[in-house]
Amino acid sequence: MQSMTGFGSREAEIKELGRVYVEIKSINHKSSEIISKLPEGMSWLEEKIKKVIEARLRRGRILCLMTLTGGKSKSVFTNTQLLKDYMSGLRRIRRYTHCKDEVTLGTLISLPGVVSLADNKALLRKKWPVLKKLVTEALASLIASRKREGGVLAAYLLARLRHLNALVDSIGRCFKKAVAAKLENFLSDEEKENFLKVSDISEELQRVAFHIRNFMRTLKGAGPKGKELDFIAQEMQREINTTGAKSFDVLITSRVIEAKSEIEKIREQLQNIE
Structure with missing residues (x-):
């Protein structure tokens, strides 16, 4: 990488x-x-x-x-035809003005285009x-x-992914405990079913876990992968956001905030990967 x-x-x-x-x-x-x-x-x-x-x-x-x-790589180029034209023009000026000043070599080579460096x-x-x-x-x-810096970034991303994976596992365990306690407060099966429809985050957590595995697999692959990894990270972020929106437990919300922070750190570093 x-x-x-x-x-x-x-x-x-x-x-x-x-x-x-x-x-x-x-x-x-x-x-x-x-x-x-x-x-x-x-x-x-x-x-x-x-x-x-x-x-x-x-x-x-x-x-x-x-x-x-x-x-x-460069040589001196003298435009002899242009120099002749300058000399002819100077002679006409001398005849017209009756000027007796002599034209020096320094004057001639300083005239535009007479001497230049040619490639x-x-x-x-x-x-x-x-x-x-x-x-x-x-x-x-x-x-x-x-590649050296890429190796450092890869190690950093793997560390962040491991922490993210641990947070996802923790959210899953917290959800099982919290939902079991919550269901005890409902009297009817219908109430329990309605609660689970809006609160169940099992599918979101499964998809995040899949994206983490996919990210690791892609990270270890060959060739440019920055854009693909950023897309996977966006999907992880989307699932975690949905998990947070469904949360009904303070501990789950706290873990979700940590997970969001990890994904943001990952996406920030992905901007520098080819």
């Missing part, structure tokens, strides 16, 4: 690209949302990275950060398999982190 919260990273020296650092972190989310923050000019890699992550993770808000230090796309495409390996390793580190 995986939590939706985790962190993973990898760093490597890649020939011609320099030092490459990849960081992937995730937090809980109702579905899957993948965001990539890549170096300037590498946005075309976003879809490739998204596919790598989607193949391994189903839920969570996932942020992938990549940085490059050094290397040759070495051919190099980046050639290096994608190496970058993909780095992303995959960072993703594996993230998944290991999510």
Whole structure:
């Protein structure tokens, strides 16, 4: 079982690209949302990275950060045609204004568009398999982190379920004692029957017990299960609410309140399970 919260990273020296650092972190989310923050000019890699992550993770808000230090991922580009147009325009301005100031190299390279940094796309495409390996390793580190936290959450949920199961058993025993004492106060079978119609919680308790077993079975299964577990917990909550509404005994009501609290704790933690 995986939590939706985790962190993973990898760093490597890649020939011609320099030092490459990849960081992937995730937090809980109702579905899957993948965001990539890549170096300037590498946005075309976003879809490739998204596919790598989607193949391994189903839920969570996932942020992938990549940085490059050094290397040759960029080169200096000089727009010579634009420079010629600037020079031609400057000559016309000089003739028109009779200005004798000399045009310096610093002035020329500061003109918009003359000199810029160009992305070495051919190099980046050639290096994608190496970058993909780095992303995959960072993703594996993230998944290991999510599994560790998932194990902690699973232990917590099992403890809550055991307590909930004990409360359900206790409610059942309290109900048998309370209903036996209550029935002694009725004179006719009809009164007893009418009382049991509105007060009997046996079926509700049986359904809660079934949902607890189903929850445990699902919890131990493989694959993403957060949404399924939350649905089962909702069903448990519904049956316990009905049990509380039918209660005629203070002790039963007290146990029901405890059971509700346990289910709320369970549902709160389920929000962070994939």
